[in-house]
Amino acid sequence: MKFGLFFEISIPRPWTAEKERTVYNNCLEQVKLADELGFEHVWAVEHHFLEEYSHCSAPELFLTACAVLTRRIRVGHGIVVCVPEFNHPIKIAERTATLDLLSAGRLEVGTGRSATWTELGGFCANPDTTKKSWDEFVRCLPKMWMQETFSYQGEFWSMPERTILPKPYQKPHPPMWVAVTSPGTEIDAADRGLGSLGLSFAGFGEQEKKIAEYRRRIKSCEPVGAFVNEQVATTNFLFCHEDEKTGIEMGQKLGNTFNYLATQLISTREVYSSPSYQSLGLLPALRRAATGPDAGEQQTEGMAYGDPARIVRAVKKWESLGVDCINFILNANEVIPQDQVMASLRLFAREVMPHFARKPADAAAAE
Amino acid sequence: MPLYGTLDITRSPAGLPTLANLDTEAWALPKAETMQLLIEVPRVTTDRLLPKAMHPALPSYVGLAVTKYSDSPVGPFNLAMLRLGSRAGAHPRGFLLGAVASTEAAARELRARWGFPVESGEVKFLRRHDRVMGTVKKDGRIILDCALVDPQPVSGTDVQYINWVTAANAPLDGKTQPMLIQVDPKYTFYKAERGKPLIGTFDAAAWKAPDLKLAEPIVGTCCTVDTDLPRIRFVMDPLKPVFQGTRRIRESRAED
Numbered sequence: 001m002k003f004g005l006f007f008e009i010s011i012p013r014p015w016t017a018e019k020e021r022t023v024y025n026n027c028l029e030q031v032k033l034a035d036e037l038g039f040e041h042v043w044a045v046e047h048h049f050l051e052e053y054s055h056c057s058a059p060e061l062f063l064t065a066c067a068v069l070t071r072r073i074r075v076g077h078g079i080v081v082c083v084p085e086f087n088h089p090i091k092i093a094e095r096t097a098t099l100d101l102l103s104a105g106r107l108e109v110g111t112g113r114s115a116t117w118t119e120l121g122g123f124c125a126n127p128d129t130t131k132k133s134w135d136e137f138v139r140c141l142p143k144m145w146m147q148e149t150f151s152y153q154g155e156f157w158s159m160p161e162r163t164i165l166p167k168p169y170q171k172p173h174p175p176m177w178v179a180v181t182s183p184g185t186e187i188d189a190a191d192r193g194l195g196s197l198g199l200s201f202a203g204f205g206e207q208e209k210k211i212a213e214y215r216r217r218i219k220s221c222e223p224v225g226a227f228v229n230e231q232v233a234t235t236n237f238l239f240c241h242e243d244e245k246t247g248i249e250m251g252q253k254l255g256n257t258f259n260y261l262a263t264q265l266i267s268t269r270e271v272y273s274s275p276s277y278q279s280l281g282l283l284p285a286l287r288r289a290a291t292g293p294d295a296g297e298q299q300t301e302g303m304a305y306g307d308p309a310r311i312v313r314a315v316k317k318w319e320s321l322g323v324d325c326i327n328f329i330l331n332a333n334e335v336i337p338q339d340q341v342m343a344s345l346r347l348f349a350r351e352v353m354p355h356f357a358r359k360p361a362d363a364a365a366a367e
Numbered sequence: 368m369p370l371y372g373t374l375d376i377t378r379s380p381a382g383l384p385t386l387a388n389l390d391t392e393a394w395a396l397p398k399a400e401t402m403q404l405l406i407e408v409p410r411v412t413t414d415r416l417l418p419k420a421m422h423p424a425l426p427s428y429v430g431l432a433v434t435k436y437s438d439s440p441v442g443p444f445n446l447a448m449l450r451l452g453s454r455a456g457a458h459p460r461g462f463l464l465g466a467v468a469s470t471e472a473a474a475r476e477l478r479a480r481w482g483f484p485v486e487s488g489e490v491k492f493l494r495r496h497d498r499v500m501g502t503v504k505k506d507g508r509i510i511l512d513c514a515l516v517d518p519q520p521v522s523g524t525d526v527q528y529i530n531w532v533t534a535a536n537a538p539l540d541g542k543t544q545p546m547l548i549q550v551d552p553k554y555t556f557y558k559a560e561r562g563k564p565l566i567g568t569f570d571a572a573a574w575k576a577p578d579l580k581l582a583e584p585i586v587g588t589c590c591t592v593d594t595d596l597p598r599i600r601f602v603m604d605p606l607k608p609v610f611q612g613t614r615r616i617r618e619s620r621a622e623d
Contacts, residue, residue: 012368013368013370049425049426050425051369051370051425052368117585118425118426121426121583121585122426259457260369260456260457261369263454263456263457263458264369264422264424264425264454264457265425266424266425266426266428266452266459269527270459270527270529271405271452271585271586272405272585272586273521273525273526273559273561273586273588274521274525274561275521275522275525278524278525333368
């Protein structure tokens with residue numbers, strides 16, 4: 001089991017320059033500590049216009065800062081929006097290659113298509129075609145990274161032959177993932193040999209079915225890149241405290257706040273009737289869970305908050321379902337003071353991570 | 368925390384519809400044809416239209432709906448509504464700003480049973496080969512002239528209609544008082560089309576939203592549905608955040 005951090009960069013009103021800077025600095029401080037503690041990944045979303053919920057519209061810059069401040073931790077786009085109005089594919093190839101160089105080969109590239117009208121409408125993008133443009137982008141990116149020269153004639157973009165520079169540090173190219181929120185996207189991931197970057201908070205039963213289907217399908221995939229990235233990651237909330245009750249209370253506060261903010265977003269399906277967005281993505285589960293920011297009630301099972309023993313049990317359950325990596329959301333709207341976030345990370349690393357330490361290769365082979 | 372509306376409906380309760388009770392029976396409304404046009408609007412024009420208990424949608428948008436009910440307990444009627452996209456706690460809702468019904472009986476019953484801010488007027492729902500049109504006249508003046516242009520078939524499963532909230536006076540705990548009422552119709556789709564919204568005339572003041580400015584069109588739908596107006600299940604304190612001020616009136620939306 002690997003552990004990572006997952007940043008939306010949620011900033012409460014009233015917004016001041018100092019507050020936005022402070023939250024960004026808090027996130028960087030968390031990443032630096034996570035690197036020292038042995039976390040494997042830091043992921044940053046690409047979201048636009050999502051007030052309070054996510055002010056992370058330029059993740060490549062945030063991740064570059066993460067890379068510069070750290071030595072080991074891998075930096076991940078969770079995700080790059082593969083819709084031409086948001087990002088030109090040439091720029092994606094160039095930016096990601098540059099970040100891979102600057103991080104000395106520590107880049108993971110998550111891909112996706114955006115799920116909210118707030119964002120798609122803001123960029124005047126057509127919701128009907130985002131799945132198709134995503135498919136086109138993910139098939140082009142590995143070639144743009146690997147081929148000396150590249151030309152392309154497609155439905156959503158085209159270019160004459162040019163040399164796209166620089167090339168990534170990792171050879172043949174960085175691992176690729178796709179964000180999985182809507183039902184069925186895990187199949188899209190598997191069929192293309194992409195990692196499944198789960199961004200929903202579904203319970204054990206639903207996740208088990210998705211993972212099983214992903215594992216089954218990926219065996220016969222035709223990878224879009226040079227290799228198959230068979231990995232399943234899920235997202236979770238983390239608040240680890242010596243006292244179980246305190247840990248649960250704070251964790252629920254974090255989860256409720258995140259869920260409540262998320263449900264304020266306008267899902268594409270809410271306003272734009274399209275066969276491309278038949279699912280509400282992660283919102284139904286969040287609405288069930290988000291009775292309000294002060295609610296202490298129902299939240300999805302398997303959350304990583306409480307005391308270390310409780311969190312170990314939750315993580316072991318995820319591990320038994322076939323999850324390879326859990327990425328943790330540490331804060332939302334700064335409801336957890338920074339010193340407590342840092343203490344939670346330290347306690348998790350000290351008391352929980354050793355239960356999931358990977359065995360040395362020779363020891364594992366001897367078993 | 369998310370923004371809240373600034374409208375205090377308790378300041379002018381006399382302007383709200385008044386219900387004799389919260390116990391209306393449900394209405395079945397089979398084979399209704401409903402056109403809904405969604406349009407983004409500047410946030411500054413909507414802040415004062417939304418009750419303090421609710422959050423604005425981000426971005427702000429309104430839904431203009433013109434519906435032909437060919438069968439109802441008060442006979443056939445057409446209904447036009449203006450709803451403001453919003454959130455009741457975590458849930459998307461359309462807050463009813465204004466409505467016009469094509470018959471006196473429908474207007475009277477909708478006000479008295481569910482608290483719709485509805486007046487009577489002339490409401491036309493017309494289907495042409497290349498468009499579906501809605502026209503609303505009040506006091507001889509056109510206050511809405513709109514269309515869904517170039518309708519193309521989609522699946523009913525592609526369409527989502529959100530529930531409504533209306534502001535009204537109603538008796539609760541022995542006292543008639545202003546409150547928010549949730550209205551949550553069900554839909555069974557027979558046919559669904561999608562097209563581009565086109566607005567010819569929109570008289571914002573006549574829809575009780577004088578500052579409202581229509582901006583970017585989102586999408587329009589026209590559907591044939593079996594629908595209903597159900598029994599009232601939830602009412603909300605107009606001044607408290609919805610997640611703190613919601614009361615369940617009854618368990619079921621059906622006749623029971």
